[in-house]
Amino acid sequence: MYPQVEPYAQGMLDVGDGQLVHWEASGNPDGKPACVFHGGPGSGSSPHSREYFDPDHWNLVLWDQRGCGKSTPPIADPSTSMEHNTTQHLIDDAEKLREHLGFDKWLLEGGSWGSTLILAYAIQHPERVSEIVIPAVTTSRPEEHAWITRGLGLFFPDYFDAFRDGVPDQDRDGNLAAAYNRLLNSPDAAVREKAAWDWSKWDLSTITGGDNSFEGTRYADPVMRYQLSRAVSHYWGNEAFLEPNHIFDNLDRLKGIPGVLIHGRNDFGGPLYTAWEVAKRWPDAELVILNDAGHLVMEGNSMDKAIAAAIHRFR
Numbered sequence: 174m175y176p177q178v179e180p181y182a183q184g185m186l187d188v189g190d191g192q193l194v195h196w197e198a199s200g201n202p203d204g205k206p207a208c209v210f211h212g213g214p215g216s217g218s219s220p221h222s223r224e225y226f227d228p229d230h231w232n233l234v235l236w237d238q239r240g241c242g243k244s245t246p247p248i249a250d251p252s253t254s255m256e257h258n259t260t261q262h263l264i265d266d267a268e269k270l271r272e273h274l275g276f277d278k279w280l281l282e283g284g285s286w287g288s289t290l291i292l293a294y295a296i297q298h299p300e301r302v303s304e305i306v307i308p309a310v311t312t313s314r315p316e317e318h319a320w321i322t323r324g325l326g327l328f329f330p331d332y333f334d335a336f337r338d339g340v341p342d343q344d345r346d347g348n349l350a351a352a353y354n355r356l357l358n359s360p361d362a363a364v365r366e367k368a369a370w371d372w373s374k375w376d377l378s379t380i381t382g383g384d385n386s387f388e389g390t391r392y393a394d395p396v397m398r399y400q401l402s403r404a405v406s407h408y409w410g411n412e413a414f415l416e417p418n419h420i421f422d423n424l425d426r427l428k429g430i431p432g433v434l435i436h437g438r439n440d441f442g443g444p445l446y447t448a449w450e451v452a453k454r455w456p457d458a459e460l461v462i463l464n465d466a467g468h469l470v471m472e473g474n475s476m477d478k479a480i481a482a483a484i485h486r487f488r
Contacts, residue, residue: 174481177220178228185245186273188266190257195243196236196270200228205303205488206276208234210267210283210290212309215404216391217242225282225481230488234279236270238263238290241400249400251358251365255407259414260313264294271301278302280487282480284309284435285443285468286405289413289420292451295430296423304487305432305458308480309440309468310448312420313413321442322349322409325379328441332378332385339371351410357403365399372402379442380468424454432458433483437466437476 180197188194200223209222218235226233239258240248247253267290271279280303281291288307295302311317326333337345344352356368373392378385387393392401408414416422432455436448445462452460461483466474 174224174477175227177223185243186266186270188239188262188269190262191246192239192257192262192266193245194236194239194266194270195245196234196274198232198234198274199223200226200231200233202232204230204232206234206274206279207231207484208236208267208271208279208281210281210287210294211235211238211241212283212285212287213241213401213404214238214286214290214408215241215248215401216286217244222282225477225484227485227488231484232276234270234274236267239266241404247400248404249396251362251399251403255403258404258407259411260290260293260408261414263290264297267294268298268301276301280304280306280484282306282484285311286313286408289313289415292420292424292427293415296420296426299426299430302427302430305427305430306435306480306483306487307432308435308470308476309443310434310436310451311443312447312451313408313415314421314447315412315417317443317447318350318409318412320444321379322375325441329378329383332375332383336371336375339368348410350406353402354406354410357399357406366395369395369399369402372406373398376402376405382439382441382467421450421454424451427455428457430457431487433486434458434460435463435476435479435483436460437463437468437474439465439467442468 180199183197185193211218237244288311340352466476470476
């Protein structure tokens with residue numbers, strides 16, 4: 174892990190549709206370009222990501238996806254439309270950012286939702302990607318969304334009953350993400366607040382392996398609860414705006430791009446099977462399985478070191 178240096182440059186990029194995307198660059202302005210695609214969707218970038226990259230070597234870019242972090246208009250405002258917030262929009266934003274910064278190619282790093290977005294971007298623009306590092310591999314297939322919104326009830330039946338009961342009776346056997354998204358866009362603030370609470374309780378339990386206490390987490394902030402739940406339910410409710418097997422069916426386009434896939438064996442929200450299958454379809458990627466890790470970088474597990482080691486390999 175490296176010192177968390179402050180950015181040497183930052184800005185707001187006009188990507189169209191009334192959207193301004195915030196970006197920052199840190200490290201060596203003449204160094205090898207790299208970019209972090211944050212998770213969520215909806216979380217915004219984290220300064221912690223800088224610690225994986227040697228600031229003397231890398232020219233590191235962090236950016237906030239549409240409506241997240243410092244990007245505007247904020248999706249935490251229920252009046253902000255999500256019409257122009259899809260996977261293709263985000264892919265186009267990343268490509269506009271690369272062009273704006275004048276990079277020919279860049280290394281991409283990011284996990285969870287960031288994994289899906291990286292893979293979708295790389296499939297569309299393989300000539301612009303030098304290497305890829307992905308912790309917590311996802312591809313946003315419908316079965317992955319169904320698993321995390323319903324299948325995990327096998328492990329967390331108490332939490333799942335509360336989650337399912339948060340939507341109207343007629344929606345409980347259908348697409349739960351879409352049902353929650355309707356509640357999160359209700360004109361009634363109390364309905365939105367309760368839906369964000371109920372969604373976040375379930376979301377936190379699935380990524381931690383059962384701990385859904387908001388204390389000490391980003392979910393303690395009601396604004397962040399709403400931002401995350403609105404964004405995630407928007408994307409999952411629409412199957413990430415991708416064809417069902419879009420990423421699996423197009424991994425051959427990544428031929429020649431070196432990659433490291435890092436996945437925790439105890440990842441409830443994103444079972445190891447997805448990472449295993451991606452690695453089989455992408456011969457230039459190595460899969461690193463961590464027996465002590467789940468979905469998140471947690472104190473005491475090996476995820477941090479594995480990410481930093483993979484990035485160091487591509488110096």
